[in-house]
Amino acid sequence: MIRIEKVEKSFGKLNILKGIDVEFKAGQVVSVIGHNGSGKTTLIKCILGMVVADKGNIYVDEKNIAGDFRYRENIGYMPQIGHYPENMKIGQIFRMMKDLRKNAVSLDESLMEEYKLSELFEKPMHALSGGTTQKVSASLAFLFNPKVLILDEPTAGLDPLASEILKAKIIEAKSKGKLVIITSHIMSEVEEMADTVMYLYEGKVNFYNSVTELKKQTGEEKVGKAIAKIMKESAHV
Amino acid sequence: MFKIAKYVMYDILRSKVLIAYSLFLLLVSFSLFSMEENSSKSLISLMSVVMIIVPLVSIIFSTTYFYNAYQFIELLVAQPISRSSILLGEFLGVSVSLLTALLIGVGIPVLIYAPDSTGLVLMISGFALTLSFISLAFFSSVAMRDKAKGIGMSLMLWFYFSVIYDGLVLGILFSFNEYPLEKAVIALASFNPIDLGRIIILMKMDISALMGLTGAVYKQFFGSSFGIIYSLSIMLMWIIFPLLIALRIFRKKNL
Known part of the structure; x- marks a missing residue:
């Protein structure tokens, strides 16, 4: 579904991505982990075309994304920190997004309903708490029923109830055969949702395998401990 | 692209800066027209105001708007919309808004007091100046990541075109006044949209005789039909070029 080939990206002298080679398939829930500044968000932004890679290619559905924009119809993106036009109201944002994507085949407003956002439709974006903004971001990511979901630290800032709703939604998306890419620092969530773990270390893929394989390799029962072990090993090398 | 322009206009209309701008222009135009009996005298005064205020407001307003719309742009780039249509949509929205303000602020008084071809030429060069300074504003906002730097660059561009450039031209004319400069003078005017706009209006007003030899050269060139086509x-x-460069940068920009 998404194939990343030898992608490199640097900002000035800072090499963020140093050759990423990886392939994500439909039906996978991939958890991208790595310490702060390891290039997780940059990699995600490269897939979305928000950041243009210096070298290498990214294919979505076997099509090179360079210079293309239509492929983004199949991607729902929830940013780490959502930035929205401040003087617009929640309702206006949703109406605008639907208006801008009139050709969308089917809409999925279930998340919006579960978060009861329609009651807040008249609230301006600048008056929202961080958590409510995250709810808006999550609902927008799922709104157009995309085949690929890219969620950048989705549960950070959400209250327990809201994050449970989102987790259920992610598991539902997986059962529908969608590809979900999540970055998260919360290991219990990785355990709950992800079936594959990708560990980025200093701009390279240090580990990319299924959760069961990860547990087997490290001999640990818990994903958190297994990942901690891998992190320690890579730091020694 | 048109949908984006629609939302941009919707956003600008609520900011009230634009309404203040239209009212200010309206006030200036009406007071200038009512102060003078002769409408062509008022047109000259109005021209001087338009040549200073319109580029300044256009470039500063567009630059600040662009940075404030950064979140909107960020939201759009993750959608299936091409970068070009995002930038052009923004440009179209800002342009239509500012042109409407100019049409209300200067267009209506001109239509009432001086509904002749000179008034029309004033409006046309006002429109062209608005568009070219929005275009320059987009260039500086796309080129600079930092808002303060972007606004600074826009201010510098305006200052350069409305003050420094004329000084430079004057300096050149003085230091080379032994040589025939007719062609050079025309070429020099082309490198500044404000000068170009001013010359087009002055030619139309038939007061080029007041400008001496240069005026005669201008009259001969810019007064001819070839000259009009050339200047337009x-x-x-000046509208297309900065926008094209902005488009090139924006397509590869990391957001």
């Missing part, structure tokens, strides 16, 4: 196409270049 150069004006068009």
Whole structure:
């Protein structure tokens, strides 16, 4: 579904991505982990075309994304920190997004309903708490029923109830055969949702395998401990 | 692209800066027209105001708007919309808004007091100047990541075109006044949209005799039909060129 080939990206002298080679398939829930500044968000932004890679290619559905924009119809993106036009109201944002994507085949407003956002439709974006903004971001990511979901630290800032709703939604998306890419620092969530773990270390893929394989390799029962072990090993090398 | 322009206009209309701008222009135009009996005298005064205020407001307003719309742009780039249509949509929205303000603020008084071809030429060069300074504003906002730097660059551009450039031209004319400079003078005017706009209006007003030899040269060139086509196409270049560069940068920009 998404194939990343030898992608490199640097900002000035800072090499963020140093050759990423990886392939994500439909039906996978991939958890991208790595310490702060390891290039997780940059990699995600490269897939979305928000950041243009210096070298290498990214294919979505076997099509090179360079210079293309239509492929983004199949991607729902929830940013780490959502930035929205401040003087617009929640309702206006949703109406605008639907208006801008009139050709969308089917809409999925279930998340919006579960978060009861329609009651807040008249609230301006600048008056929202961080958590409510995250709810808006999550609902927008799922709104157009995309085949690929890219969620950048989705549960950070959400209250327990809201994050449970989102987790259920992610598991539902997986059962529908969608590809979900999540970055998260919360290991219990990785355990709950992800079936594959990708560990980025200093701009390279240090580990990319299924959760069961990860547990087997490290001999640990818990994903958190297994990942901690891998992190320690890579730091020694 | 048109949908984006629609939302941009919707956003601008609520900011009230634009309404203040239209009212200010309206006030200036009406007071200038009512102060003078002769409408062509008022047109000259109005021209001087338009040549200073319109580029300044256009470039500063567009630059600040662009940075404030950064979140909107960020939201759009993750959608299936091409970068070009995002930038052009923004440009179209800002342009239509500012042109409407100019049409209300200057267009209505001109239509009432001086509904002749000179008034029309004033409006046309006002429109062209608005567009070219929005275009320059987009260039500086796309080129600079930092808001303060972007606004600074826009201010510098305005200052350069409305003050420094004329000083430079004057300096050149003084230091080379032994040589025939007719062609050079025309070429020099082409490199500044404000000068170009001013010359087009002055030619129309038939007061070029007041400007001495240079005026005669201008009259001969810019008064001819070839000259009019030439000056309009150069004006068009001043609108298209900065926007094209902005588009090139924006397509590869990391957001």
